[in-house]
Amino acid sequence: METRTETWHSAAIGRPKSVTIALPPGYSRTGRPFQVVYLLHSFGGNRHSWLSCPRVAEHAARHRLILVLPESGRAWFINDDRGRRYEDYLVGEVVLRVDARFNTVADRTGRAVAGFSMGGAAAVFQTLRHSDVFSVAGSNSGAFGAARRVGDPYHRHRGDRGLMMPTERDHERVWGPPGSRVRRRYDPRNLLVERDRTAPLAVYLDVGLGDFERMIAMNRAMREELLTHGVPHEYRERPGGHDWRFVDAGAEHLLGFVRAHLA
Template sequence: MKVLTETWWSAAIGREKTVTVVLPPSYSPVGGPFPVLYLLHGFGGNRNTWLQCANLSAVVDSHRLVLVLPESGRAWFINDARGRRYEDYLVHEVVDHVDAAFNTVPTRDGRAVGGFSMGGAAALYQALLHGDRFSVVASNGGAFEAPLREGDPYEALRGDRNLAIPSTRDHERVWGPAGSEVRRRYDPYSLIRNRDPRHPIEVYLDIGLDDYPRMISMNRRTRDALTAGSVPHEYRERPGGHDWDFVDAGLRDLFAFTQGHLLSA
């Protein structure tokens, strides 16, 4: 695989932002265009976090997908309560820049969005809100119920230095207080119920059997909501916890699902 960076001034964020772009060996700037998978990191990650996955190179090399890795750090990929516009940045600026700079399928049928934890949840939100931009969602351990969280359900786990889940303060800086407009906008169950039928999506979601019980429960509830809403999806529970080892072990399935549901020239 070939790893590149693209940097430009982001009007949505108000400063220069950089994305990492990963090209498969089959990529060519001419000829048939390539579908694109936008992968979003988890809380506190960055645009290079996905590159730490040991299986990524082999998986990229065996699929015909351009991989785009944006970053938001400890902000979610949403337009949040503090006015940070990462939804606008991702859905409009990043997508438009990638389509202009690379040989891509420049339609919803050629675009997927996925991610881990925070990124997996945001991927589902944005595909449901912007079905004109994305047709496939792929989530590992998605934190889908973040807009519904009150207080700190992970307080008992705060002694774990590897815990990458925001404190109550950090959470409410993004989402605002319970009942806020931001929370209402991204409520996953409302988004599923009210999705635009003109833009169907395909969803892949999995969760580790050793993940936090709350995470397992919310993934099961999201699965049930997708079923009730007749949203085509594939759901898996497999060994692993809420970590990048779990993500890495599932890369082949995630890429196969994504490639199988995208338009490819």
């Protein structure tokens, strides 16, 4: 896939930001428009993280999908406790910029958002909050328990190489202390109760059987919440841990689901 970079001064973030766009073979500014998948990285990632997954590009090309890769570093794609407005940036700037400059299906029926770990949870959160913008959400090992996290449940793993989980300090810089307004705003139970039920949604979730026990538990809990609230979804548990190899191995399932549920 051909990649391009879009850079502009973000009003929401207050500084220049760049987004990578991956275009499928045969992309043209004219003719039938292309559906778009926004891919959100994990904690500490960037707009190049998803490009480490060759099967993602392969299946996106097969399904004629444009991939959009924004970045937030160690901040979530939410409006957080410190005043960083990554939700406003994603929904109010990135989507509009992509639709203005590329040949896209410029409405909710042509847009999906997916992610890994913090990006996976954020993708589902933003779809529930902005069902007028996105119609499909996908998550690989989504960190759905972030709003209820207390302390550092990953402390015994801190010596593990490549651990992609925030410390208590990093977590509270985004989410605030337990009981904060931000935590209440993005708690999955509240989002499901408050969502717009007139907008059809579809959600894909998976998690690795070799992932952290807490991560497996929170994905199972999220599945139960979706069942309780009648949200159409697909849920998988498959081999793998909390890493990009797991993400790449599941690209066919994730993007196949996205393609099947976009109009």
